[in-house]
Amino acid sequence: MAVQKINTTDKHIINLAGIVGGPRSILYKKADLLAYDCDGFTIHKHLPKAVVFPKSTEEVSKLVKYCSNNGLPFLARGAGTGLSGGAIPINGEVIISMVRMKKLISVDLENRRAVVEPGFVNLKLTNSISDKGYYYAPDPSSQYCCTIGGNVAENAGGAHCLKYGVTTNHILGLEVVLPNGEIVEIGRNGVLDEPGYDLLGLITGSEGTLGIVTKITVRILKSPEGKQTVLAYFDKVEDGSQAVSDIISAGIVPAALEMMDKTAIEAVEAAAFPVGHPKDIEAVLLIEVDGIAAGIEEQVNQILEVCRKRNVREVRAAKDEAERGRWWANRKTGFGAMGAISPDYLVQDGVIPRSKLPEVLSKISQISKESGLRIANIFHAGDGNLHPLVLFDARKPGEIDKALEAGSACLKACADVGGTITGEHGVGIEKRDEMRFVFKDEEIFAQTSIREVFNPNNLLNAGKLFPTPGRCVEIKKELKSLT
Amino acid sequence: MSIKETVLKQDPPCTSTLGNYLWRDPPQENKWADCVHCGMCLESCPTYEQTGEEQHSPRGRVYLIKAVAEGKLKVDEHFADPVFSCLDCRACTTACPVDVDVGGLIEEARGQIRQGMPLKGWKKAVNWFFLHGVFPHHNRLNSIGTLLRFYQKSGLQKVVRKTKLINIMPKHLTEMESIMPEVKSPVRKKYDSVIKAKGVTKHEVSLLTGCVMDVFFSDINESTITVLTRNGSDVRIPRNQTCCGALHVHAGDREMGRKLAKQNIEAFENAETVIVNAAGCGCMMKEYTELFRDEPEWRKRAKSFEDKVVDISKYLHDTGYEKPKTMLKTRITYHDACHLAHGQRVRQEPRDILLDIPGVEMVHMPKSDSCCGSAGIYNLTNPEMADAVLKSKMENVPDDVEMISMGNPGCMMQMALGVQKYGRNQKIVHTVQLLDWAYQKEERDSSHGSPKD
Numbered sequence: 057m058a059v060q061k062i063n064t065t066d067k068h069i070i071n072l073a074g075i076v077g078g079p080r081s082i083l084y085k086k087a088d089l090l091a092y093d094c095d096g097f098t099i100h101k102h103l104p105k106a107v108v109f110p111k112s113t114e115e116v117s118k119l120v121k122y123c124s125n126n127g128l129p130f131l132a133r134g135a136g137t138g139l140s141g142g143a144i145p146i147n148g149e150v151i152i153s154m155v156r157m158k159k160l161i162s163v164d165l166e167n168r169r170a171v172v173e174p175g176f177v178n179l180k181l182t183n184s185i186s187d188k189g190y191y192y193a194p195d196p197s198s199q200y201c202c203t204i205g206g207n208v209a210e211n212a213g214g215a216h217c218l219k220y221g222v223t224t225n226h227i228l229g230l231e232v233v234l235p236n237g238e239i240v241e242i243g244r245n246g247v248l249d250e251p252g253y254d255l256l257g258l259i260t261g262s263e264g265t266l267g268i269v270t271k272i273t274v275r276i277l278k279s280p281e282g283k284q285t286v287l288a289y290f291d292k293v294e295d296g297s298q299a300v301s302d303i304i305s306a307g308i309v310p311a312a313l314e315m316m317d318k319t320a321i322e323a324v325e326a327a328a329f330p331v332g333h334p335k336d337i338e339a340v341l342l343i344e345v346d347g348i349a350a351g352i353e354e355q356v357n358q359i360l361e362v363c364r365k366r367n368v369r370e371v372r373a374a375k376d377e378a379e380r381g382r383w384w385a386n387r388k389t390g391f392g393a394m395g396a397i398s399p400d401y402l403v404q405d406g407v408i409p410r411s412k413l414p415e416v417l418s419k420i421s422q423i424s425k426e427s428g429l430r431i432a433n434i435f436h437a438g439d440g441n442l443h444p445l446v447l448f449d450a451r452k453p454g455e456i457d458k459a460l461e462a463g464s465a466c467l468k469a470c471a472d473v474g475g476t477i478t479g480e481h482g483v484g485i486e487k488r489d490e491m492r493f494v495f496k497d498e499e500i501f502a503q504t505s506i507r508e509v510f511n512p513n514n515l516l517n518a519g520k521l522f523p524t525p526g527r528c529v530e531i532k533k534e535l536k537s538l539t
Numbered sequence: 540m541s542i543k544e545t546v547l548k549q550d551p552p553c554t555s556t557l558g559n560y561l562w563r564d565p566p567q568e569n570k571w572a573d574c575v576h577c578g579m580c581l582e583s584c585p586t587y588e589q590t591g592e593e594q595h596s597p598r599g600r601v602y603l604i605k606a607v608a609e610g611k612l613k614v615d616e617h618f619a620d621p622v623f624s625c626l627d628c629r630a631c632t633t634a635c636p637v638d639v640d641v642g643g644l645i646e647e648a649r650g651q652i653r654q655g656m657p658l659k660g661w662k663k664a665v666n667w668f669f670l671h672g673v674f675p676h677h678n679r680l681n682s683i684g685t686l687l688r689f690y691q692k693s694g695l696q697k698v699v700r701k702t703k704l705i706n707i708m709p710k711h712l713t714e715m716e717s718i719m720p721e722v723k724s725p726v727r728k729k730y731d732s733v734i735k736a737k738g739v740t741k742h743e744v745s746l747l748t749g750c751v752m753d754v755f756f757s758d759i760n761e762s763t764i765t766v767l768t769r770n771g772s773d774v775r776i777p778r779n780q781t782c783c784g785a786l787h788v789h790a791g792d793r794e795m796g797r798k799l800a801k802q803n804i805e806a807f808e809n810a811e812t813v814i815v816n817a818a819g820c821g822c823m824m825k826e827y828t829e830l831f832r833d834e835p836e837w838r839k840r841a842k843s844f845e846d847k848v849v850d851i852s853k854y855l856h857d858t859g860y861e862k863p864k865t866m867l868k869t870r871i872t873y874h875d876a877c878h879l880a881h882g883q884r885v886r887q888e889p890r891d892i893l894l895d896i897p898g899v900e901m902v903h904m905p906k907s908d909s910c911c912g913s914a915g916i917y918n919l920t921n922p923e924m925a926d927a928v929l930k931s932k933m934e935n936v937p938d939d940v941e942m943i944s945m946g947n948p949g950c951m952m953q954m955a956l957g958v959q960k961y962g963r964n965q966k967i968v969h970t971v972q973l974l975d976w977a978y979q980k981e982e983r984d985s986s987h988g989s990p991k992d
Contacts, residue, residue: 080590087617088592090606091599098576109591136593137578155591175591177582200634201581328638392636395573 068128069106072150075118076108083107092151095133096198097141099402099456100485104145107133109156113231113239113270116152120268121237123150124515131517132268134175134206137198139391139403140484142210142263146519152268154205160184161271169228171273174205181274190276193220196480197388208269211261213480215312215387216344218438220277222480224260229273232259235266235511243273258506263482264517266510282349283311284356285380288341288363288371289334293317296339297413299366300437303343304410306362308355313438314342314387317417319397320432320445327393329385337369341437342387390434391445398430398447404463405481406470410440419469420444427462429455441479442470468493483521491523558608562654564793564832566647571605573637574598580641583634585910585928586624594621597631597641604648614655622648624924626917627789628910629822629881642882643829649791669916670792674750674782675799681725681754725753726760727776734764734774741771742858745810747803747824749817749948750782756948762975763816763851769978770860774814780806783815785823789915793830800827801837804844813844816851816971818947819915822882824848850879851971852946856888863977865984866898871973872940873901874932874954875908876947889946889970896977902937909935913953925953933957942966944973 060080062073073082083089084106093101105128110116123130130150133143145151158175163185170181170192178199181192195214196202202212208230213222220226229243242255250256259266290296296315303310316324321333321340333340341363345355356373363371374380394401408416417433420442424431432445444466448459463486467477471493478487491500504522507514557565580597581587587596594603600621606612622645629642658666673679727748736742744767748760767774784799804827807813815821825848827841849857873893879885886908893899912918912928932954936943943954943965955967 080592083592083594085617087603087612087615087620088594090612091593091596091602094576096576096578107592135578135581137581153591158591198578201578327636329636389579389636392575392577392579395575395577395637395639399572401575 068126068150071122072106072108072119075122076110076115081109081111092133092136092145095136095141095143096139097144097402097484097486098400099450099460100141100144100146102144102146102148104151105148107151107153109153111156113233116154116157116233116268116270117237117239119150119152120233120235120516124236124513127513127515129515129518132174132205132209132264134203134209135177135198135201137202138206138210138484139405139481140210140478140486142482142484142517142520143206144485146485149517154203154268154270157205157270158203163276165190165276168276168278169273170276171229171271172204174208174269174272175203176205178202178204178207181276185276186279189279191279192226192274193217193277194223194226197391199388204272204274205269208260208272209262209264210482211480213436213441215314215384215436217480218313218436219309219311219346224257226275227256227260227272228275229271230256230259230269231271232267232269235513235516239270240267261482263484263521265507265521267516280311280346280348282352283344283346283380284352285374285383286341286343286345286356286359286363286371287374287383288343289337289369290339290341291337291367291369293338293417294414295366295368296341297417297437299341299363299368300413301410302362302366303359304438306358308345308358310343310359310438311346312342312344313436315433315435315437316340316387316390317433319430319447320390320434323393323397323432324386324390326396327389329382329389329393331382331386333386334369342383387434391443394432394445394447398449400448400450400459401432402446402448402459402463402486403481404442404444404446404466405478405487406442406444406467406475407477407479408440408442408470408473408475410437412473412475413437413440416442416469416473416475420466423462423465423469427458427465429459429462431462431466436479439479440475442466464490485520488519488521488523491521558610559613560607560651561614562651564647564650566604566608566644566651567832568608570640570644570647571601571608574601574605574635574639575637576602577636579636580631580634580639583630583909585626585628585630585912585931586924588931589924589927595624597625597635597639600625601639601641601644604644607648607651614651616656618648619652619656622652624921626877626910626912626914626924626928628877628914630877630909633881633908643826646788646791646793646829649789650793651791653791666790666792670787670790670795674786675795677725677727677750677753677781681728723757725757726764727753727778729757730764730776732776732778734768734776736768736771736773739771740773742812743773743775744812744814744854745775745777745807747780747783747807747813747815747817747820748776749815749820752817752820752948756951756969759816759948759969759972762969762972763814765975766851766855766860766971766978767814770855770858775810777806777810783817783820783823785819786915788823788830789917797830797834797837800824800830800841803827804837804840807844807847808840810847812854813848814851814854815848816946816969817949818850818876818879818882818885819949821848821850822878825883850883850885850888850946852879852889852892853883853885855971855974856891860892860895860974861978862895863897863974863981865977865981867896867973867977867980868898869942870900870902870940871942871944871968872904872937873907873970874904874911874943874945874950876945876950877908877910877914879946880908885946889944892970892974893944896973899973902940904937904943905935906932907935911950911953911957913947913949915949918953918956929953929957930961933961933963936963936965940965942968942973944968944970946970 157173593599784796788796831838912925918925
């Protein structure tokens with residue numbers, strides 16, 4: 057492919073193209089940009105100024121310096137599968153797409169770590185090391201296509217994070233391009249517990265507002281010797297929720313403990329990976345245990361016993377790996393499956409104490425009735441991470457706003473019982489205002505002050521993660537006048 | 540010429556426009572309505588894998604197709620680029636949680652582009668020559684076949700290659716020339732219209748001999764007939780059948796697609812089962828109803844036609860076949876043709892057939908269902924992308940196999956090119972050929988009374 061011809065008089069486009077060079081390394085025409093006006097969150101849309109595809113950390117650094125020096129807003133984007141709008145260019149940003157930096161740089165089995173570029177797809181890491189008996193634990197449902205760089209930005213979770221922890225628990229080192237273009241390394245050599253502040257923890261989950269990650273050292277784990285998945289059907293949501301609590305109380309730590317309600321079951325059964333869940337049940341639980349092969353059967357028996365005590369209609373372990381795979385494919389494609397029963401959906405991401413499950417679920421069903429919109433529930437029940445999916449039709453006037461309100465009300469319900477507004481999808485644009493459900497203005501201010509240290513001009517991914525200033529600015533003034 | 544002016548000249552006049560789709564047969568809203576932009580399709584897409592650009596991903600393409608309907612984009616060259624860069628391999632439909640028919644949308648969008656921006660100059664001439672002048676006409680294809688046979692047998696091929704005359708062709712065409720299969724006599728010429736089963740007739744089937752297939756790959760048609768008759772089927776070859784129209788529909792020429800579809804529906808009207816040994820043709824013929832959305836009578840006939848179409852491997856698998864009794868010792872791997880695996884969801888059947896041949900050892904090919912880059916005539920129209928896709932494919936072909944088996948002639952040409960280009964040495968075979976060879980060996984062995992090896 058030849059070097060791209062740039063046909064514009066816009067000097068910024070010409071200069072940015074000069075930095076990346078090579079074939080098709082910048083997109084700037086409207087038709088080419090349209091596909092970048094949103095990510096997995098489709099309610100807010102805005103065209104970027106351009107999309108550039110760097111191939112190295114140095115190129116990222118040069119691009120960032122250029123944007124910074126010229127006052128151009130910019131942001132990083134991976135596969136664009138995020139569900140809270142973190143990669144949407146709401147300020148007409150220059151999108152720095154990381155997808156061509158997709159190498160697996162090194163695997164160090166002895167020290168159980170791997171180094172990847174940010175555009176490397178999550179599942180590819182496990183696929184690259186599984187034959188040697190290792191895997192990468194965080195498994196967001198979009199793991200088939202989402203990038204590890206994006207996972208770091210959002211501190212992504214997944215079904216198996218109940219036992220193994222979310223992304224932040226698996227990050228050992230990062231190379232980051234700061235908003236002024238400086239390249240820094242955090243967590244050198246992937247050694248655990250560096251002295252000083254936990255900067256890895258700070259960057260992980262900062263939703264692309266503190267810097268652009270260009271290299272990631274992750275922890276890899278030995279694949280469990282054995283695993284088994286149990287499927288349980290309940291006629292009452294309360295029984296299902298209670299079984300969840302009972303399993304944890306019994307001292308079992310499942311690798312995953314997932315639940316879907318009736319509406320969610322309707323969707324996954326109408327979609328591409330049906331497994332024959334009965335249509336009339338209220339809840340299905342998927343419970344996976346893993347570890348040393350010898351202990352698996354005993355744990356499975358315990359789980360079967362707990363479920364039976366809670367009036368389960370049917371409960372059984374997967375008869376083989378193929379069946380286990382089908383159950384998980386059905387669950388993991390659950391969000392996309394909403395397309396089969398609704399033109400649009402909005403997924404929320406609240407977290408609550410497990411014991412509040414029945415209470416919050418009934419509250420959500422009340423919100424659904426009041427809004428007139430159906431709400432499906434697919435969630436990581438084990439860690440109390442709810443995903444209410446508000447179903448709506450964007451073509452109907454006013455329905456987007458109704459959906460947003462219903463989604464917000466679901467988060468309020470979570471916050472009210474002592475929970476929080478996001479478990480793994482991030483705040484992005486979607487939950488900016490709901491941050492006020494869980495943080496006081498001063499607390500928000502404390503956090504934006506940290507952002508200012510890294511990103512003083514707020515050119516990098518502005519307008520995400522925190523509510524728009526308003527009162528924060530006033531508080532800042534007040535605080536300044538006090539000093 | 541502006542889009543509006545073009546519309547005025549179109550015939551028939553468009554009765555139902557949709558946003559900026561101004562011509563007959565626009566992409567259908569119900570096809571994109573299920574897409575919630577989740578992105579599960581991204582990694583399945585060969586062109587996204589190569590470019591990382593979202594407008595060259597399934598999700599991006601669906602988004603753009605929808606944007607034209609919403610009046611946000613126009614049907615112009617910027618829209619045509621992502622729509623025509625799609626391989627139409629359907630891998631995204633397999634990956635999609637809700638089966639969004641991306642391939643169907645792409646074909647419909649191409650129909651709009653070709654009506655709104657008709658090809659001009661040499662592109663138009665080449666397109667017209669092949670799609671209208673050659674493929675639909677058996678006699679003309681046969682003449683080309685005869686010419687090619689002459690080219691290969693007369694020594695002219697050697698002369699052209701030796702004298703470097705071949706270098707006047709563009710590189711990708713030179714490469715294609717070098718892997719052109721040896722052209723044999725078409726089965727349509729060779730056989731009567733009915734070939735009786737060996738022994739008792741258990742079934743009656745009709746065979747699509749295909750356009751290119753019967754000229755370039757007539758030995759696969761031969762194998763198909765042998766295997767079918769050996770397993771108790773009378774094989775009919777309806778004389779008035781024609782090209783399936785896949786290449787036309789892929790190129791956006793839906794009008795010609797309809798014309799060919801009608802001819803085939805009529806030709807096979809009395810058939811109970813229509814056997815197809817080319818995945819691309821089978822997939823197209825199983826989607827004929829898509830072409831007749833505004834012709835209810837033909838739509839009905841297309842529906843009953845579709846139900847009769849079956850791939851040879853699925854037919855053998857479902858109706859039963861004799862397992863060969865002699866050893867055919869070989870290590871093979873299997874490539875899933877897109878239009879078989881993704882298009883018709885036939886994956887296990889051909890593998891089962893191959894494994895039923897004693898002595899055949901199957902080595903797993905990673906990403907066996909990823910496109911090889913052939914995609915109809917994509918390798919001729921988008922050579923750079925096709926080559927990049929082929930390169931990725933060849934990297935997954937295991938080293939230690941003697942043959943690569945598959946069920947589509949387009950893939951066979953492309954994979955043969957891959958083998959040659961990347962210094963590999965595998966033989967490319969059609970699944971049904973391997974079964975046929977096993978039967979032949981069995982017959983030879985039994986007639987010679989030689990011990991089984």
